[in-house]
Each structure stands twice: as structure tokens, then as C-alpha cells.
Amino acid sequence: MSSxxxxxxxxxxxxxxxxxxxxxxxxxxxxxxxxxFTPKAYLIRYxxxxxSNDLPKPWFLLNKASPMSAVESARFSKLADRxxxxxxxxxxxxxANLLCFPDLSPSLEKHDQNANFAVYMNKNFSNxxxxxxxxxxxxxxxxxxxxVVFDSFRRYSRDSAGHKEKFSNYAADSNVIDQSFNTYxxxxxxGAGEFSTYNQDVNVPKLRFTSYxxxxxAHPQMFTSYTENxxxxxxxxxSYGKNENAAHSExxSYGKSSNVIGSAFxxxxxxxxxxxxxxxxxxxxxNVPENTFRNYGEGGKEPIETFKTYRDQSNVGDDSFQSYxxxxxxxxxxxxxxGKSFNEGTDKFTGYGQGATGQTVHFATYGVNxxxxxxxxxxxxxxxxxxxxxSAELISMAATDSGKAVNRWVEPGKFFREKMLKPGTVMPMPxxxxxxPKRSFLPRAIWSKLPFSTSKLPELRLIFHAAENSSMEAILxxxxxxxxxxxxxxxTKRCVGSGEDMIDFAITVLGRNVVVRTxxxxxxxxxDVMIGSVKGINGGEVTKSVSCHQSLFPYLLYYCHSVPxxxxxxxxxxxxxTKSKINHGVAICHVDTxxxxxxxxxxxxxxxxxxxxxxxxxxxxxxxTWATAD
Numbered sequence: 287m288s289s290x291x292x293x294x295x296x297x298x299x300x301x302x303x304x305x306x307x308x309x310x311x312x313x314x315x316x317x318x319x320x321x322x323f324t325p326k327a328y329l330i331r332y333x334x335x336x337x338s339n340d341l342p343k344p345w346f347l348l349n350k351a352s353p354m355s356a357v358e359s360a361r362f363s364k365l366a367d368r369x370x371x372x373x374x375x376x377x378x379x380x381x382a383n384l385l386c387f388p389d390l391s392p393s394l395e396k397h398d399q400n401a402n403f404a405v406y407m408n409k410n411f412s413n414x415x416x417x418x419x420x421x422x423x424x425x426x427x428x429x430x431x432x433x434v435v436f437d438s439f440r441r442y443s444r445d446s447a448g449h450k451e452k453f454s455n456y457a458a459d460s461n462v463i464d465q466s467f468n469t470y471x472x473x474x475x476x477g478a479g480e481f482s483t484y485n486q487d488v489n490v491p492k493l494r495f496t497s498y499x500x501x502x503x504a505h506p507q508m509f510t511s512y513t514e515n516x517x518x519x520x521x522x523x524x525s526y527g528k529n530e531n532a533a534h535s536e537x538x539s540y541g542k543s544s545n546v547i548g549s550a551f552x553x554x555x556x557x558x559x560x561x562x563x564x565x566x567x568x569x570x571x572x573n574v575p576e577n578t579f580r581n582y583g584e585g586g587k588e589p590i591e592t593f594k595t596y597r598d599q600s601n602v603g604d605d606s607f608q609s610y611x612x613x614x615x616x617x618x619x620x621x622x623x624x625g626k627s628f629n630e631g632t633d634k635f636t637g638y639g640q641g642a643t644g645q646t647v648h649f650a651t652y653g654v655n656x657x658x659x660x661x662x663x664x665x666x667x668x669x670x671x672x673x674x675x676x677s678a679e680l681i682s683m684a685a686t687d688s689g690k691a692v693n694r695w696v697e698p699g700k701f702f703r704e705k706m707l708k709p710g711t712v713m714p715m716p717x718x719x720x721x722x723p724k725r726s727f728l729p730r731a732i733w734s735k736l737p738f739s740t741s742k743l744p745e746l747r748l749i750f751h752a753a754e755n756s757s758m759e760a761i762l763x764x765x766x767x768x769x770x771x772x773x774x775x776x777x778t779k780r781c782v783g784s785g786e787d788m789i790d791f792a793i794t795v796l797g798r799n800v801v802v803r804t805x806x807x808x809x810x811x812x813x814d815v816m817i818g819s820v821k822g823i824n825g826g827e828v829t830k831s832v833s834c835h836q837s838l839f840p841y842l843l844y845y846c847h848s849v850p851x852x853x854x855x856x857x858x859x860x861x862x863x864t865k866s867k868i869n870h871g872v873a874i875c876h877v878d879t880x881x882x883x884x885x886x887x888x889x890x891x892x893x894x895x896x897x898x899x900x901x902x903x904x905x906x907x908x909x910x911t912w913a914t915a916d
């Protein structure tokens with residue numbers, strides 16, 4: 287027995303001695319005396335085994351390993367074997383640092399007094415302000431700056447009289463938003479509702495107003511700023527102002543400067559009486575907005591609808607008006623500036639003004655590529671100015687001869703030419719900050735056991751408690767679809783959810799003598815920077831590389847791909863005034879752009895077209911690019 291114990295002790299000593307971490311304290315959370323059986327320790331050993339050079343280890347990659355302990359990793363791995371992770375989801379999400387929505391149970395709490403919440407996050411109000419008489423409810427900072435926001439107001443201000451609701455700052459600067467107002471101010475009389483700043487600078491919002499101000503009486507609503515500067519999401523008003531009387535709704539700025547936002551107004555102002563709605567700025571300066579108006583103003587009496595600027599200066603975008611103003615009486619609809627964009631989209635009007643009497647529609651300025659199908663009462667429609675320019679002409683309008691963009695939806699500095707990478711050049715830096723929620727890789731022992739395909743979406747929904755048509759289901763579906771998309775010409779691609787799988791993909795493409803790089807920090811974001819010393823990777827020649835970009839998913843998931851004909855650079859970034867170093871950037875230049883779309887943002891920003899110019903961009907925070915070592 288003593289001999290066996292001696293051999294065990296010797297084995298453990300040799301194992302611990304051979305476990306040479308990248309220097310004590312070099313990798314956060316792992317030191318020379320750390321547990322060698324944690325997922326992070328295993329990833330470090332895997333790097334040493336698979337990568338042939340002795341260059342400094344990439345802390346920014348290794349620190350993305352799962353923070354789970356060895357015991358936790360073994361426990362959840364066994365649960366994955368038995369398809370039992372769903373039963374332990376909260377603890378799994380917490381231990382593994384995942385993105386999971388909380389399971390909020392309904393709150394039966396009523397609020398009968400004036401409520402002023404200075405700071406409020408992640409709550410579920412089943413019954414708020416019902417039957418209130420007078421008073422003001424104010425949420426000054428609601429879910430402000432939070433990471434994952436999951437809020438639900440089931441009944442808000444229902445049957446209230448003379449009651450005012452104010453949301454001064456609702457979920458601004460938050461990430462991954464899921465918010466719903468099931469019934470908002472239904473049957474309210476008098477009073478007013480106001481959202482001063484609603485979801486400004488948010489990422490992936492999913493917003494739902496199921497029944498907004500239905501059956502109300504003289505209860506005006508105002509959205510001063512709605513989803514301004516938002517990124518990639520959907521918002522819907524299922525029933526807005528139905529059967530309302532003498533109401534006034536105003537959206538001062540709706541979806542301004544947002545990226546890939548879908549908006550749906552279903553049943554807007556149906557059977558309303560003397561409604562007066564104004565969209566001062568709708569979808570202005572947006573990128574690929576998709577707006578749907580179904581059943582808008584049907585059966586209304588003397589409504590006045592005004593869109594002062596609609597999708598002006600936006601890129602592409604698609605709008606659909608189905609059944610707009612049907613059977614309305616004596617209404618007026620004014621589009622002062624409709625769809626005058628730099629890169630044409632499509633607009634479809636189906637059943638517009640059908641069955642209406644006394645309705646007038648006026649388009650002061652009308653954009654391109656639009657279709658009117660089944661458009662009733664054509665004599666009541668006037669066009670003061672109709673733009674009919676080709677896509678090429680509009681793209682040309684978007685850039686000056688020097689290639690400087692004037693179309694503001696392309697963020698300054700997002701794309702640039704290779705000649706800009708010279709010492710002394712001053713150029714704008716885009717916002718390179720990582721706006722994704724903070725997550726970690728899963729250990730390969732767990733990730734390899736989880737379903738990962740659109741055919742297995744029901745199983746994934748079960749694991750992550752994703753209801754049908756929920757934000758989580760959309761997150762799962764969109765990432766899987768992108769991962770399963772056929773590669774573009776010359777592209778090699780793979781989605782990876784563990785650090786080991788990322789290493790494997792990189793060395794499969796590039797060999798074992800690899801280096802992975804990322805921009806050092808986020809200093810200089812949204813400011814001008816000066817280019818300092820510049821180094822071309824592999825001598826500045828065209829080279830192979832693997833770039834990895836984050837995808838939104840419950841665990842840390844990267845879309846890694848290799849595309850042909852690129853050059854990679856690293857450069858010091860300086861403060862233009864002091865000339866002091868503030869960052870060390872990594873940029874990749876695509877030499878062959880012949881397979882890119884003519885409407886790609888790079889060509890709108892820089893001019894030219896596919897195959898005619900090279901296009902460069904920075905590697906953003908927490909993204910990375912791999913290349914062979916020099």
C-alpha cells in the first residue's frame with residue numbers, strides 16, 4: 287500500500303510540475319499553484335500542445351475559457367450526457383458565465399400611490415397603475431446600462447383617469463433587450479404617457495406593445511426618442527390606439543441611425559375617432575430598416591397622419607403598407623419626405639386607401655423603387671416630387687470624388703483604404719467596443735454534447751428555456767442560420783463554441799506555427815487617431831488569415847472564417863494632439879472584393895464598387911485574427 291501511495295504522489299508531482307502555466311499571474315484566474323483540472327488550465331495545456339512556437343500566449347483568448355471549477359465542469363458534463371442541463375439552467379448559466387434570460391414569475395403587487403423609481407431593473411409588473419385616478423408614475427432610469435434586460439408590464443394604467451406615466455430613460459445603453467407592454471393605458475381617460483428616451487444605444491432589442499392605448503379617451507402619447515442608435519432587433523405595436531377618441535400620438539424620433547431594425551405596426555388607429563398622429567422622424571439615417579404597417583387607420587374618422595421624414599437617408603430598407611386607411615372617412619395622410627435614400631430599397635403599398643371616402647394623401651418628396659398595387663382613390667393622391675434614380679446614381683451621390691462618405695449611416699472610419707495606414711495619417715476610429723453580452727466559452731467536453739443545428743432547435747429551446755417567438759429563440763435561430771449558411775466564394779468557415787475548437791480550426795487552415803492578434807484596447811473609439819509605426823504581417827504580403835467574430839448566443843460563440851487575398855497590419859495608434867500612444871491596433875485589408883455586393887457599406891462609404899478597390903477595417907474588441915508567425 288505504501289508503494290502505491292508513493293507512486294500516486296510521484297505521479298501528481300510530475301503532473302503538477304509539467305503543468306507550466308504561461309507565467310505566474312500572466313493568465314487571469316490561473317497561477318502556478320492553480321488547479322490543473324479546470325477548463326481554463328486544460329485550454330492552456332491544449333495551446334502548448336497544438337501550437338508549435340514559444341511566443342507569448344494570447345491572454346485575450348485563454349481568458350475566455352470557462353470559469354467553472356473542475357467539479358462544476360464534471361457535474362455539468364454528466365448532466366449534458368443525460369440531457370439534464372435544462373433542469374439546472376440557472377446554476378449552469380451562473381457557473382459557466384452564459385447569457386440566459388431570467389424566469390420571472392408574475393407579480394401580483396399593485397401600486398396605488400405615486401411611484402418614483404430612480405433606478406429600476408429586471409422586474410415584472412403584472413398590474414401597475416390600474417384604476418389610478420390622477421397622480422404621476424415616473425421611472426427615471428429603468429434598466430439603464432444593464433446587460434440582459436427582461437421586463438414585462440402586463441397591465442399598465444388600465445382604466446386610469448387623469449393619470450400620467452413617464453419613462454424618462456428606459457433601458458438606454460443596455461444589451462439584449464426583451465420588453466413587453468401587454469396592455470398599456472387601455473381605456474384610460476385624460477392624463478398622458480411619455481417615453482423620453484426609449485432604448486437608445488441598445489443592442490438586439492425585441493420590443494412589444496401588444497395593446498397600446500386601445501379604447502382610450504383623450505390620452506395622448508409621446509415617444510421623444512425611440513430606439514435611436516439601436517442595433518439589430520425588432521419592435522412591434524400589435525394594436526395601437528384602437529377605438530381611441532380624440533387622441534394624439536407623437537414619435538419625434540423613431541429608429542434614428544439604427545442598424546437592421548424591423549418595425550411592425552399592426553392595427554394602428556383602427557376605428558379611432560379624430561386621431562392625430564405625427565412621426566417627425568421615422569427610420570432616419572438607418573441601415574437596412576424593415577417597416578411593416580398592416581391595418582393602419584382602418585375605419586378611422588377624420589384621422590390626420592403625418593410622416594415628416596420617413597426613412598430619409600437610409601440604406602436599402604423595405605417598407606410594406608398593407609391596408610392603410612381602409613374605409614376611413616375624411617382623413618389626411620402626409621408624407622413630407624418618403625424614402626429619399628442613398629441606396630434604394632423597396633416600398634410596397636397594397637390596398638392603400640381602399641374604400642376610403644374624402645381621404646387625401648400627399649407625398650411631398652417620394653423615393654425610388656416603389657410599387658402601388660390596388661391603390662384606391664388615386665385622384666386623391668398627389669406627388670410634389672418623385673425621385674427616380676438608379677442605385678449606381680444614388681451611391682455616387684453618397685460619396686465625393688475624394689471618396690469621403692456623406693451618407694451618415696456608415697460610421698466614420700468603419701472602412702478605409704490601405705494607403706491610410708501610414709505614419710502620421712489622422713483618421714476617424716469607429717466604435718470598436720464590444721457590445722455583446724459578456725460570456726465565456728464552454729469546455730469542449732460540454733459543448734460537444736449539446737445540439738447545434740437548426741434541425742435541433744427544439745432541443746436547444748428546451749435547454750435554454752426559450753419560448754416560441756421569444757428573444758432567446760430568435761437569438762438561437764439567427765446564429766444557427768448564419769453558421770449553416772453556405773460559404774461565399776473562396777471562404778472556409780466554421781462556428782466554434784470552445785477555445786479548443788477555435789485553435790483546431792486555425793491550425794487546420796494555417797498550420798501549427800500560428801499567432802492570434804486583436805486590437806489591444808478600445809481607446810480612440812469614436813475619435814480621431816493618428817497612425818504611428820506600422821508593421822505588415824508576413825512582410826506586408828498577401829497572406830492567409832483566419833478572422834473570428836462573435837455571434838450572439840447563450841455561450842461564447844465565434845464565427846471563424848478564412849477568405850482569400852488579404853493583408854494584415856498592426857500599428858500603434860496615437861493621440862493626434864499629444865502624439866502619445868493610446869492603443870495598438872490590428873487591421874485587415876481585403877484585396878479581392880469582387881464577390882462583395884454593390885450595395886456593401888464599404889462602397890457607399892468609399893465610393894467605387896466590387897473588385898475595383900481594396901477595403902480595410904479594424905479588428906474590434908474581443909474579435910481576433912490569426913496568421914502564421916513571421
